[in-house]
Amino acid sequence: xxxxxxxxxxxxxxxxxxxxxKSLNLEVNKGELFGFLGPNxxxxxxxxxxxxxxxxxxxxxxxxxxxxxxxxxxxxxxKIAYVPDQPNLYPKLTGWDYxxxxxxxxxxxxxxxxxxxxxxxxxxxxxxxxxxxxxSYSHGMKQKIAICGALVHEPDVLFMDEPTVGLDPKSARxxxxxxxxxxxxxxxxxxxxxxxxxxxxxxxRVGIIFEGDIIALGTMDELKAGEDAEQSLEDIFLELTxxxxxxxxxxxxxxxxxxxx
Amino acid sequence: MMKALLRNQWKIFINxxxxxxxxxxxxxxxxxxxxxxxxxxFSAGIWALSDVITEPVFAGILTYGFLIxxxxxxxxxxxxxxxxxxxxxxxxxxxxMPIPTRHIFWVKxxxxxxxxxxxxxxxxxVPLFVYGAFIGANLLYYPVVLIVLLSVIVxxxxxxxxxxxxxxxxxxxxxxxxxxxxxxFLSGIFVYLLFMMPTMVNDRPxxxxxxxxxxxxxxxxxxxxxxxxxxxxxxxxxGFLLPLVMIVVLAVIFFILTSTLVERGFRTxxxxxxxxxxxxxxxxxxxxxxxxxxHPVIAVGKKEWYAIKRDVREWLVFMPLIFFFIFGFAGFxxxxxxxxxxxxxxxxxxxxxxxxxxxxYAMFNGQIASSTIAxxxxxxxxxxxxxxxxxxxxxxxxWISWLLPFVILTVVEIVIGLFFGWSAxxxxxxxxxxxxxxxxxxxxxxxxxxxxxxxxPDNPQNRLKFGTAFILMIASYVYLFFALIPFVxxxxxxxxxxxxxxxxQDIDGFFGSVAGFVYTVLSWKAASPVMVSxxxxxxxxxxxxxxxxxxxxxxxxxxxQGIEIEMVQSTKSKPSLKNRGGLSPTMLKR
Numbered sequence: 036x037x038x039x040x041x042x043x044x045x046x047x048x049x050x051x052x053x054x055x056x057k058s059l060n061l062e063v064n065k066g067e068l069f070g071f072l073g074p075n076x077x078x079x080x081x082x083x084x085x086x087x088x089x090x091x092x093x094x095x096x097x098x099x100x101x102x103x104x105x106x107x108x109x110x111x112x113x114k115i116a117y118v119p120d121q122p123n124l125y126p127k128l129t130g131w132d133y134x135x136x137x138x139x140x141x142x143x144x145x146x147x148x149x150x151x152x153x154x155x156x157x158x159x160x161x162x163x164x165x166x167x168x169x170x171s172y173s174h175g176m177k178q179k180i181a182i183c184g185a186l187v188h189e190p191d192v193l194f195m196d197e198p199t200v201g202l203d204p205k206s207a208r209x210x211x212x213x214x215x216x217x218x219x220x221x222x223x224x225x226x227x228x229x230x231x232x233x234x235x236x237x238x239x240r241v242g243i244i245f246e247g248d249i250i251a252l253g254t255m256d257e258l259k260a261g262e263d264a265e266q267s268l269e270d271i272f273l274e275l276t277x278x279x280x281x282x283x284x285x286x287x288x289x290x291x292x293x294x295x296x
Numbered sequence: 297m298m299k300a301l302l303r304n305q306w307k308i309f310i311n312x313x314x315x316x317x318x319x320x321x322x323x324x325x326x327x328x329x330x331x332x333x334x335x336x337x338f339s340a341g342i343w344a345l346s347d348v349i350t351e352p353v354f355a356g357i358l359t360y361g362f363l364i365x366x367x368x369x370x371x372x373x374x375x376x377x378x379x380x381x382x383x384x385x386x387x388x389x390x391x392x393m394p395i396p397t398r399h400i401f402w403v404k405x406x407x408x409x410x411x412x413x414x415x416x417x418x419x420x421x422v423p424l425f426v427y428g429a430f431i432g433a434n435l436l437y438y439p440v441v442l443i444v445l446l447s448v449i450v451x452x453x454x455x456x457x458x459x460x461x462x463x464x465x466x467x468x469x470x471x472x473x474x475x476x477x478x479x480x481f482l483s484g485i486f487v488y489l490l491f492m493m494p495t496m497v498n499d500r501p502x503x504x505x506x507x508x509x510x511x512x513x514x515x516x517x518x519x520x521x522x523x524x525x526x527x528x529x530x531x532x533x534x535g536f537l538l539p540l541v542m543i544v545v546l547a548v549i550f551f552i553l554t555s556t557l558v559e560r561g562f563r564t565x566x567x568x569x570x571x572x573x574x575x576x577x578x579x580x581x582x583x584x585x586x587x588x589x590x591h592p593v594i595a596v597g598k599k600e601w602y603a604i605k606r607d608v609r610e611w612l613v614f615m616p617l618i619f620f621f622i623f624g625f626a627g628f629x630x631x632x633x634x635x636x637x638x639x640x641x642x643x644x645x646x647x648x649x650x651x652x653x654x655x656x657y658a659m660f661n662g663q664i665a666s667s668t669i670a671x672x673x674x675x676x677x678x679x680x681x682x683x684x685x686x687x688x689x690x691x692x693x694x695w696i697s698w699l700l701p702f703v704i705l706t707v708v709e710i711v712i713g714l715f716f717g718w719s720a721x722x723x724x725x726x727x728x729x730x731x732x733x734x735x736x737x738x739x740x741x742x743x744x745x746x747x748x749x750x751x752x753p754d755n756p757q758n759r760l761k762f763g764t765a766f767i768l769m770i771a772s773y774v775y776l777f778f779a780l781i782p783f784v785x786x787x788x789x790x791x792x793x794x795x796x797x798x799x800x801q802d803i804d805g806f807f808g809s810v811a812g813f814v815y816t817v818l819s820w821k822a823a824s825p826v827m828v829s830x831x832x833x834x835x836x837x838x839x840x841x842x843x844x845x846x847x848x849x850x851x852x853x854x855x856x857q858g859i860e861i862e863m864v865q866s867t868k869s870k871p872s873l874k875n876r877g878g879l880s881p882t883m884l885k886r
Contacts, residue, residue, distance in 0.1 A: 089680050112683035123674035125599060127606040132599070135587055139595030140682045149587050168606065 040065045040192050040223035041086065045095035048081050048247075055081040057247040058095065063225055063240075065191075068218040070238035071227040074276050078247040079227040080120070080196055086225070087117045087194050099192055113141070116185035120197040122177050126170035130161055130180045133169060134187055141188040148187065155183040158209050175201040182210065186217075193217070195226040199233060211237055235268040245276045297395055301403045335419065339426040346430040351527060354427075356506035358523035359513060360494065362448045365416050366519070367487040369452030370459070372412045374483050377456045380404040381562055382464070382569050391563065401558045405457070413449045420445055424526075434532030440540060441529070444522045447547035451518070454550035459483060461554065461561030464569065478608070481615075518546055592684055596692025597699075600668055604700065612757055613663060614704065617656065621708070645716040647787065650726050653705055654780070657734045658772040660705075662741030663760075665697035666768060669745035669851075670759035670861050686855035690742060690848045698738040702731060729836070733779045736840040737772050739847035744768045746854040752864040761862065779840050782832040785817045790825075793818040 041063040048056040056078045063069045073079045084090035086097045088104045088111065097104050104111035124133060131152070138148040156162045159179040169177060178201045185193060193214075199207045214224050215237060228234055234241050235255060243251040251258055251271070258271055266274075349357070381404060390400050421441065428437045463479055494505065494512040505512055513520050521539035528536030590598060604610040672679060679689060706727055713723050748764025760768065796818060799811035821828040 087681055089677060109683045109685055112681060115681070117677075117681045119677060123677065125603060125675050125678070127603040128599060132602055135589060136595050136599050137682070138587060139589045139598075140592045140684055142592070143589060145587050145589055148589060152587070 038065045039063065039098075040067070040100055041069075041225060042098040042101075043082075043086070043095070044098075046082070046085060046092050046097055047094045048078075048085060048090065049093045054247050056085065056092075059244075059247075059249055061242060061249060061252070063223055065223055066218050066221045067239045068214060068224045068237055069226070070234035070241040071225060071244065072229075072231065072234055072241060072272060073227075073244035077244045077276075079244055081247075082244065083117070083194050083196055083225070083227060087115060088112060089117075114191040115194060116188065116190035116192075117194045118178070118181050118185045118196065118198055120200060122181035124169045124177055124181060124184075127168060129166050129168055130156070130172070130176075130183070131165040133180060133184055134165075137184045137187055143188055151187050151189070152183070155186055158213065159183060159206055173201075175203060175206065178202055179206055186213075190222065192223045192225065195224065197228055198226055199228070199230060231268045231272055241268070243272060243275055250275050297399045298402065301395070301399060302406075305403060305407065335422055338419070339423050342423045342427050343430055346427055349427075351530070352510070353506060354530075355523045355527050356510070356512055358526055359511075359519050360506065361420070362444075362519040362522045363490060363493070365420065365445075365448050366452040366455065367490050368416060369413055369449060370456050370483050370490075371480075371487045373408065373453060373456040374459060374479055376411050377408055377453075377460050378479065380407055381457075381460055382566050387566055391566070397563045398555065398558050401555065401562050405453075405554075408453055408457075409449075413453055417445060417449060428530070431530065433530045436532050436536065437526070437529040440525055440536055443540065444525050444543055447543045448519075448522055450547040451550050454547075454554045456483075457554045458550075458557070461557040461565065464561055464565035518543060521546075592688045593692045593695070596684070596689055597696035600671065600693055600696045601700075603671060604696075609757055613660065613667075616659070617704075617708075620656070640716070642716055642718050642722060646713075646718055646722050646726065649709070649712055649716070650729070653709060653726075653730060654733070654776060656705065657701060657730060658737055658776050659769075660701045661698065661734050661737040662744070662768045662772045663765075664701060665694065665738040665741030666745030666748075666764070667757070667759040668693040668697050668742065669859060670749035670751050673751040673861065673863075676861060686852035687849070689855050690852040694735075694738055694742055694844070694848050694851075697742065698735050702734060705730070729783055732837055732840045733776070733783075736775055736779055736843040736847075739844035739851075740771050740775055741768055742851045743847040743854070744771065746851045746859050749859060749861040750864060751861050775843065779836065779843070782836040782839070785814070785821070786829055786832045788814065788818065790818050790822045793822060 039062045041061070043059045043061040046056060046059040047054065059082060071079055071082065081090060085092045086099070086104065088108050091105065096106075099111040099114050102111040102114070104115075125136075128136065134148075134152045134156075138152070143151075153162070156165050159182065161176065161179055161183065164172065164176060169180065172180065178198075182195075182198065185195075198210060202210065211233065214226075218224055218239070226238075238255075240252070240254050241258065242249050255268065258268070259266060381401075384404070387400075391397075424441050424445070425438065427433075428441065459479060459482075463482075467478060511520065521543045525536045525540035525543060528534075528539065589595075709726060709730075710723070713726075718726075744764050744767060745760065748761035748767075750759055750761050752758050793815060796811050796815035800808055800815050802808075803811060817828070
């Protein structure tokens with residue numbers, strides 16, 4: 036892994052008095068699979084949207100391969116792909132039409148497009164449904180075709196918001212393997228997830244965001260080094276984000292119930 | 297069970313009222329005030345005209361009036377009935393509860409009275425009572441009017457229900473989105489035929505028949521019973537009883553017929569529509585012909601084309617065209633005109649047709665171009681994320697929104713031209729002129745689309761804010777006026793020069809200046825016709841293409857800066873007790 040693929044410098048997003056992202060500083064290296072964790076409303080999606088050009092930062096900068104996405108959006112967007120948690124795609128396009136559209140926009144050579152598109156459709160078991168309209172797809176199928184669209188042009192940096200939600204176990208496993216393989220071949224993946232197991236198993240590094248601040252950052256070993264070595268990522272996450280307090284209350288309630296019986 | 301359901305509906309109604317934003321109350325007040333004033337004028341008109349309305353004329357008015365009631369309720373009530381039967385959000389819950397389907401249906405049926413039927417009821421009952429008071433009708437008149445009107449409304453509403461309940465069994469679930477369009481189209485034709493019935497069954501025009509006091513329909517037609525019952529009740533004669541009983545019995549039969557279809561048409565229909573079963577699944581794997589990758593501008597237009605081609609609702613924009621041509625033509629033939637009457641010298645038919653077609657282009661092009669922006673709706677993130685400039689997107693949307701009406705109307709023009717026997721030059725000149733001029737309208741439309749885009753999930757074809765749509769309509773015609781000046785000058789013969797000179801000397805002000813301008817151009821044209829023709833064509837090209845380029849670039853800039861698509865929530869009331877007005881914007885920002 037060498038060179039920064041993603042660089043956040045004092046990246047801030049404010050909504051009046053509320054700061055959804057507080058002066059974030061972060062670097063993700065090329066070929067790294069980075070997991071971005073945080074409880075609901077912590078600022079994960081806000082950050083991803085600022086990194087993908089969907090939400091303008093209040094201040095600070097976001098760079099993709101050294102290109103500021105807000106200064107040179109088109110250049111930066113040539114390098115990235117994004118899969119949102121709720122992929123609203125064009126309902127009246129077939130899966131194949133959608134991939135062709137993405138291929139046209141990225142001006143892919145026909146042979147390369149066909150080979151890659153067919154390969155992805157096969158990996159995600161969509162070959163048979165490729166000529167169906169997207170409106171007929173289930174949520175998981177929409178998610179899969181959105182992932183195919185994101186990968187068909189082999190982006191340098193892939194942003195994924197809760198990528199495994201809605202996927203069947205086989206597709207989720209395929210995606211995990213595929214992401215690992217892509218990262219080993221130099222692609223950078225920045226994914227947000229609630230499923231800590233995924234982050235623990237797959238990610239090279241993990242960042243935890245809480246109330247707009249990155250409160251922890253490092254490899255799994257680095258995170259554990261500061262805590263009890265036996266702790267899981269879930270324990271660390273709950274401890275850092277205050278979930279332990281709730282857990283204590285739940286435990287207390289359970290104990291009370293037990294006593295009452 | 298019915299009681300619980302009705303009480304629930306009542307609570308929903310009260311809570312909806314309570315949770316309305318303040319401006320909505322003002323809106324309702326204005327609406328009621330306008331409605332009240334209209335009703336007052338209508339009643340005052342009836343009062344003033346009452347003494348010239350003889351009994352046979354009144355019978356004719358009633359007969360046709362009741363036909364209109366049925367027609368309006370079918371036409372305007374259909375979407376309302378559809379909403380109550382199949383897209384009401386509470387059905388998901390109600391069908392999982394131990395409530396007989398029939399009870400749910402009856403509550404929905406009662407709910408349907410609020411809306412178009414209620415409006416029609418008030419619009420009819422007040423003037424009819426005013427008329428009764430003026431002519432000093434027998435006391436029987438008032439309850440008979442009430443019963444007859446309610447029966448006619450029940451008949452109309454039941455037909456609307458039957459339409460829904462029957463069609464839902466025929467239309468495949470994969471066509472759910474298109475269901476309403478198909479239904480509106482069929483009901484449009486049905487109602488058109490209904491309104492045309494008096495003209496078709498009689499040889500004389502409808503107005504003549506009514507004024508002459510002649511019966512519009514034979515005695516066995518139900519609207520005649522309704523009319524007969526009221527006429528009989530005016531004088532208090534017992535003759536009102538039989539037609540009254542007949543119309544009431546018919547209403548009951550319609551109601552029973554409707555409720556027999558509840559189980560199959562309502563519950564299973566709802567299940568069928570909710571499943572949306574396997575939409576348009578074409579069998580077969582990936583296309584064998586290989587991928588068709590295009591330039592991004594073409595790709596953007598192509599995806600717009602797929603969205604239009606594959607959704608019947610998108611074609612609704614052309615509905616006025618169908619009504620304009622087909623019904624206008626049918627009406628002309630029905631009124632005794634012949635095809636040969638339409639033919640005339642091509643010097644006359646050609647410019648008239650061009651004017652009509654340009655009028656239609658002005659209506660469609662801007663609308664189609666503007667709607668390409670809001671069509672993105674929830675898929676807008678895809679264009680955000682792709683490396684597409686605003687220019688790529690704007691030109692991609694421009695070419696398809698210009699080409700589509702151009703192809704359709706050119707086909708129409710060719711058919712018309714062949715019928716009239718135009719020359720090849722006339723064909724080419726007309727098509728080329730419109731090709732150039734209309735691209736400007738598309739450019740303006742797109743720019744306005746970037747300013748006032750709106751997406752309403754309940755009405756996905758309504759893609760422009762009201763104010764913007766209004767400005768678009770005016771802007772299209774203003775543009776057309778200026779863009780056509782060079783073309784019109786090319787058409788005006790030089791022989792008109794002297795007349796224009798006289799006019800310019802005799803008239804002052806704006807019209808005098810116009811005549812002076814015409815005279816000057818014609819004198820140039822007389823001196824060097826070829827040069828003026830070339831200059832005129834060049835001017836038209838520069839103006840039209842220039843406007844188109846300018847507005848498309850302005851659209852591109854707006855897309856780069858960020859477009860706000862107003863996302864209208866499906867409910868017009870506040871979702872809870874606090875809200876900022878039911879709109880959530882979506883930004884298309886680069």
